[in-house]
Amino acid sequence: MIPLKIVRAEAIAAGIQLFELRDPSGGALPEFSAGAHLTLRTPGGLLRKYSLCNDPADKDNYVIAVKRDPAGRGGSVDLVDHVKAGDALEVSPPENAFPLSPGVKNFIFIAGGIGITPIMAMIRHLASSGLAGFKLYYLTRDAASTAFLDELAAPEWRSKVTIHHDGGDPARILDLWPVLEKPGPAHVYCCGPRPLMDAVRDMTGHWPRSQIHFESFADAEQTRLADNKPFRLRLARSNAVLEVDSHHSIVQAMRALGYETPTSCESGTCGTCRTVLLQGEAEHRDLVLTPEEQAGQIMICVSRSRSPELVIDR
Numbered sequence: 001m002i003p004l005k006i007v008r009a010e011a012i013a014a015g016i017q018l019f020e021l022r023d024p025s026g027g028a029l030p031e032f033s034a035g036a037h038l039t040l041r042t043p044g045g046l047l048r049k050y051s052l053c054n055d056p057a058d059k060d061n062y063v064i065a066v067k068r069d070p071a072g073r074g075g076s077v078d079l080v081d082h083v084k085a086g087d088a089l090e091v092s093p094p095e096n097a098f099p100l101s102p103g104v105k106n107f108i109f110i111a112g113g114i115g116i117t118p119i120m121a122m123i124r125h126l127a128s129s130g131l132a133g134f135k136l137y138y139l140t141r142d143a144a145s146t147a148f149l150d151e152l153a154a155p156e157w158r159s160k161v162t163i164h165h166d167g168g169d170p171a172r173i174l175d176l177w178p179v180l181e182k183p184g185p186a187h188v189y190c191c192g193p194r195p196l197m198d199a200v201r202d203m204t205g206h207w208p209r210s211q212i213h214f215e216s217f218a219d220a221e222q223t224r225l226a227d228n229k230p231f232r233l234r235l236a237r238s239n240a241v242l243e244v245d246s247h248h249s250i251v252q253a254m255r256a257l258g259y260e261t262p263t264s265c266e267s268g269t270c271g272t273c274r275t276v277l278l279q280g281e282a283e284h285r286d287l288v289l290t291p292e293e294q295a296g297q298i299m300i301c302v303s304r305s306r307s308p309e310l311v312i313d314r
């Protein structure tokens with residue numbers, strides 16, 4: 001972790017706070033690519049991941065936007081309520097589990113709410129580098145809750161950006177089917193709440209899978225925590241048995257006992273933790289596996305069990 005200084009902390013929409021971080025001595029920071037995130041330690045000691053939303057061409061600052069979520073696990077509230085300009089925060093070097101595919105000439109970005117943050121870095125990168133064209137569909141409740149609204153509503157973005165407010169009414173959600181009906185050479189990047197990502201996944205079932213990319217902005221464990229049930233996990237190679245309680249993922253339960261479990265996104269979107277499922281009925285919560293793959297594989301960072309026991313090839 002590296003200690004950085006908050007040089008800007010300001011509200012940019014209802015409940016959304018922007019933080020700009022710099023090296024205290026003004027030096028260059030570790031480089032990042034569009035779609036990358038930081039892990040930072042909140043004042044209360046919680047580790048949380050936030051996507052960088054500035055242009056990766058910026059060498060000496062990181063910018064994140066945090067939505068204060070009173071129903072969350074405390075990280076966003078701690079940051080928004082207790083961090084101000086001049087404070088120091090410990091931050092990991094950037095990592096990227098949601099990178100832009102190289103060589104692609106056209107992108108379709110779909111952002112819901114605070115899911116705009118990694119996509120801001122992407123469109124800033126593409127606009128400044130001229131490497132590819134894009135269209136952004138940005139779905140929010142209303143203007144007051146729309147981060148970066150002034151910037152994205154500016155005339156120079158008009159042909160590339162569609163901002164849609166639904167007022168919180170499901171009947172007024174933007175119909176993305178005309179955008180996604182005909183697969184083309186574009187790659188689709190979607191970040192937002194689970195229902196939006198599920199809808200986009202359903203609407204892109206006929207696209208090549210390599211062209212569809214998701215990132216969840218919610219902490220993996222926060223997702224449907226209330227639905228979690230404990231279960232037993234058997235590791236076939238060692239015949240070890242672990243209890244996975246309702247507050248921890250399979251990955252966390254394994255790590256607690258010293259098992260190495262490589263992960264990246266920890267939100268069921270990148271595919272790093274793909275594991276062979278040998279027995280039991282999984283409750284799949286990822287956006288990676290196809291219905292055919294779900295019978296014999298599981299993403300252990302987010303998915304759980306419907307049966308009392310799961311057996312995995314580990």
Ligand code: FES
Nearest residue numbers: 264266271273301
């Ligand atoms: S770590 Fe990315 S899907 Fe599990």
